Amino acid sequence: MKPTAPRRLAAPLLALLLGACGEGPFDIESGPFPRHLPEGMTVIPSPEDNPLTPEGIALGRWLFHSPRLSSNGQVSCATCHEPARAFADDAALTRRGVSGRPLARHAPALINLAWMDGLFWDGGAKNLESLSLAPLTHPDEMGNTQLPLMMARLEAQPEVVERFEATFGPGSLTLSNLLRSLAQFQRTLVSADSRYDQWRRGEPGAHLAPQEQRGLALVQRHCAPCHGTELFTDNAYHNNGLDPDEAFGEDEAESRGRGRVTQRPEDAGHYKTPTLRNVAVTAPYMHDGRFATLEEVLAHYRGGMVSSTTLDAAFLQDGQPPGLPLTPEDMADVLAFLQTLTDEQFLTEERLRAPQEP
Template identity: 70%
Template structure:
């Protein structure tokens, strides 16, 4: 997904407020934790006791099921051939293997690399530049973007769904009679995407002291290196700080709303130029290529960048500045193998194959 422009974001916020109206909007108090037994992964990162959801959009079996059906439905696109899963397949941890995907309805490359959809329930902002704040409004961007799903007329989309008996049934199961609305479509997609929880890797089982959670000595050495070098950006069990950093990719940045301006495109502050949201390290071995533009094809290339490939600039993060020495993390060549071993231990194979996260069975 590519973040929309400032004017588009303003329109999106207004549209979302109208869609939910009396329901209370897209922000507000959290819903109580859902009961046990619902059909989505139950493992959570260490220290987390429930999947957060908004009080006016709590997780329900029916809502999640509808969102899953919509996520895999190409009927949401203007040509009937592109679904959310086209660019976010579960086999790649809901990421895309192209630097700038060409899989949208126009066949044109997107401006940014498609991000992985992992543990979104705990993300404080969305898109590489943090242009959106909640999952309820997230899906409007790919739905309406001309190069993604290309829906220029959302009313026509809803009319087509209303002519589909299965769609009507699923919406009414989730939201009651008359439940087939655009607002409910967005809520259902948000519910499903909140259940995309990855927390059952060898690392997680090791942290919980469970069988199958043994980390090799090399991976444990890599974990120690992550704690030493990477926690400013990848701390916590989410392996992201939910913040924005300039990690030395470029010396110059665009102006105004240019996507190469990074976070500065949203805040319009010079000090935010070139800053991008920290991606999670979870399942990182599966989500190549890397960075906001997919410039690095391998994790080895990423580590080489942090060793001696960083570019100085006015907004380079302080974590990478080393006085008069070239910027970087000071990693030794011999430490790369340990880091790679630990990053591999963050692969959650159950996340790729969980029956509640893949394409639904046809009715």
């Protein structure tokens, strides 16, 4: 990703969104769709069997924020994915699930999921329609270890039945439709209105300070192998030098990362590249939340990386310890640029928060 002069959008975003999501006079100001897409994106992709609709998105939003989906009626998806934190969690390994026990991995931010290829830290879910099954059924998260019991509980609640039938028609309260509506809402978790985005679009008054532009250039130079697109993730899995080989575990151990899914030794210790968008508000960092600050993250890349047999080649230089050649001044510049990726509109957008109950 090379520095690019900002430019204006070539077409009204509303028309582009409607082309992706079906016909209809949707209100872009108060409706369910985002105002902007990342530079270079023209539609929000969705599968043919689950197109985006205002009704489906609204139902998914309600379900995402509703504790009715948990076995104890007290935990929602938003419990561990807070809108003000870019749908992340402030605990390294949260205890907010139904069991109160810490999870094995940090709850990731939910940003621009419509363009993600593989979900979760290890890519264990292939698409958004299957994503929610894991937290719904995990005994430490939402606790629905028997899905028929969850569906029976929901079917006994007239309001839930009414909401599904208003969206999908009579007799539509099914697990498939529940997952489809959650997927629709999560596809609209689009972050593309940070100061960086406004500068890229050439909006009046938008600018990056000299230090921020130096930081952008450093990110493009040193971080592009993993964060080199407008999504600021390559959608791939990497070992970024957190642990030695003996820490990767065996069989289905969570510590194997991508290797848990593929069962290939070369994938042990590999984890999904998180987006840098809103990274200033999504602490702590890494799959286990081991770093509390961005300063700690950069210090790791500068001189704290651990060698292992599956360490990504991007961090290896002949005769040198693994890492990135960053000076203290470089680190300050990178930190300044990362702040420009905070999308205040996304963090406060009413359409993404819990809906008002009637």
